[in-house]
Amino acid sequence: MTQVKSLADLRKIKDDLQGKMGLREKSNSPESLVQIRVAMATCGIASGAKQVMEFFMEELDKRNIQAVVTQTGCMGYCFAEPTVEITLPGQAPVVYGYVDTAKADSIIEKYIKNGELVEGIIPVNYETIQK
Amino acid sequence: MRDMAMHIMDIAQNSIYANATAITIEVIENKDDDSYVVIVDDNGGGMSREMVSKVTDPYVTTRTTRKTGLGIPLLKLNAERTGGNFHIHSEEGKGTNVKAEFVFTHPDRLPAGDIAGIIVLLIAANPGIEFKYQHVTNKGKYALCTAEINETLEGVSISEPSVVRFLKEMIKENQQQILIS
Numbered sequence: 001m002t003q004v005k006s007l008a009d010l011r012k013i014k015d016d017l018q019g020k021m022g023l024r025e026k027s028n029s030p031e032s033l034v035q036i037r038v039a040m041a042t043c044g045i046a047s048g049a050k051q052v053m054e055f056f057m058e059e060l061d062k063r064n065i066q067a068v069v070t071q072t073g074c075m076g077y078c079f080a081e082p083t084v085e086i087t088l089p090g091q092a093p094v095v096y097g098y099v100d101t102a103k104a105d106s107i108i109e110k111y112i113k114n115g116e117l118v119e120g121i122i123p124v125n126y127e128t129i130q131k
Numbered sequence: 132m133r134d135m136a137m138h139i140m141d142i143a144q145n146s147i148y149a150n151a152t153a154i155t156i157e158v159i160e161n162k163d164d165d166s167y168v169v170i171v172d173d174n175g176g177g178m179s180r181e182m183v184s185k186v187t188d189p190y191v192t193t194r195t196t197r198k199t200g201l202g203i204p205l206l207k208l209n210a211e212r213t214g215g216n217f218h219i220h221s222e223e224g225k226g227t228n229v230k231a232e233f234v235f236t237h238p239d240r241l242p243a244g245d246i247a248g249i250i251v252l253l254i255a256a257n258p259g260i261e262f263k264y265q266h267v268t269n270k271g272k273y274a275l276c277t278a279e280i281n282e283t284l285e286g287v288s289i290s291e292p293s294v295v296r297f298l299k300e301m302i303k304e305n306q307q308q309i310l311i312s
Contacts, residue, residue: 004308005301007283013297014287040144040256042202045137050245053252061292068290070256073148076196 034060034067034112035087041074047081048100055101056084059108067112077122086111097122132205134244135169141202142171142229143253147260148194149175149227154253155263158246160235162269162311166215167233167240174226183221206231213237247302250275254298255290264302271309275302 038044038053053069060067077083080097086107087093096107097120110116132138139156146154151173159168178186185191187207192200207217210231221227233240250264254277265274280298281289288294 004304005297007279007301009301010280010283010294010297013293014284017287017291017293018285040140042132042141042200042205045141045144046132050137050140050249050252053256054248057252057255057292057295071144071147071252073144074194074196078197 032089034065034089035093036060036067036069037072037085037087038069039073039075039077039081039083039085040071043074043078044081044083049082051101052082052084052099052104055104056108059105060112063108065108065112080122083122088112088115095122096120132209132241134242135167136244136246136249138206138209138231138241139169139171139246140249140253142206143173143249145202145229146171146173146175146227147257149173149177151175151226151260153261153263155265156250157265158243158267160266160268160311162235165235167235168230169233170228170230172226172228177223177225177227178221179223183219186219187217203229209233209239209241213240247299247306250302251295251299254280255295258289266306266309268309268311270311273302273305273309275305 036056038049038056040049040053053071057069060069072085075083075095077095077097082099083095083097084099084104084107085093085095094117096103096118099107099120103120106118110118132141135158143154143156153174155172157170157172186203189199189201189204192198194200203219210217210233213234214237215232215234217232218230219227250262254262262277263275265272277289284294
């Protein structure tokens with residue numbers, strides 16, 4: 001039987017990452033990264049926000065896009081969950097509603113890569129919530 | 132909410148909203164007592180006695196973006212309809228402890244769901260919060276603590292995708308070892 005993974009195995013991954021770190025460090029200030037916030041309140045969770053968040057984390061890594069993926073509370077657009085707020089470096093945040101993995105894919109390909117807006121942007125009078 | 136994992140994510144989100152810096156998530160499965168217990172404990176802002184008494188009301192919430200707060204009422208409902216019960220203990224300035232007890236073999240008891248998945252999402256999205264996760268069953272116990280992980284990582288971010296992937300696998304494999312039912 002294979003050994004169950006433990007923290008000792010994590011050390012290898014850490015060493016690997018530290019090897020690569022030098023190359024990426026310069027671009028590591030948060031403002032220069034794409035920021036993605038997935039609404040993760042009761043409404044979001046019940047509509048599948050977890051799958052969407054996992055998709056963003058995995059796909060952005062696979063597609064070599066440096067981004068910060070975090071979660072936020074309910075923005076009041078429960079009807080349009082899962083909602084995702086995307087902030088491209090130096091731009092105002094944009095909120096997309098009804099995001100499933102297919103939509104998330106086109107957001108990555110069109111909006112995050114090329115700055116091209118995708119259908120499904122929610123409000124015009126949107127203000128970011130502080131908490 | 133379709134499974135325990137979703138409830139845990141939801142209640143932990145309350146803790147984050149309450150500015151907790153340490154969150155403990157505990158799942159205790161006990162076939163002898165026929166119980167499945169989920170506990171979320173935090174050191175966040177806590178609530179006044181008055182708020183605690185009102186918080187299971189779906190029309191009570193502290194947020195301003197909408198008027199309903201369904202997270203706690205739904206968990207309470209799901210626990211109680213298996214014949215289990217629900218407790219919330221909170222002290223202002225000290226933190227909150229939410230405990231939902233389900234009857235293990237009741238047909239309405241929710242499945243576990245992807246608990247490993249939500250634990251790593253919480254960890255990855257909130258690197259500033261110290262998470263502890265403990266899973267106890269009749270077959271054994273598994274415990275994970277982000278303070279320990281961060282120590283091992285020696286400055287490498289816990290949100291690095293390859294670290295997150297590893298943590299998820301590690302939790303899953305360890306859960307498998309103690310799986311009952």
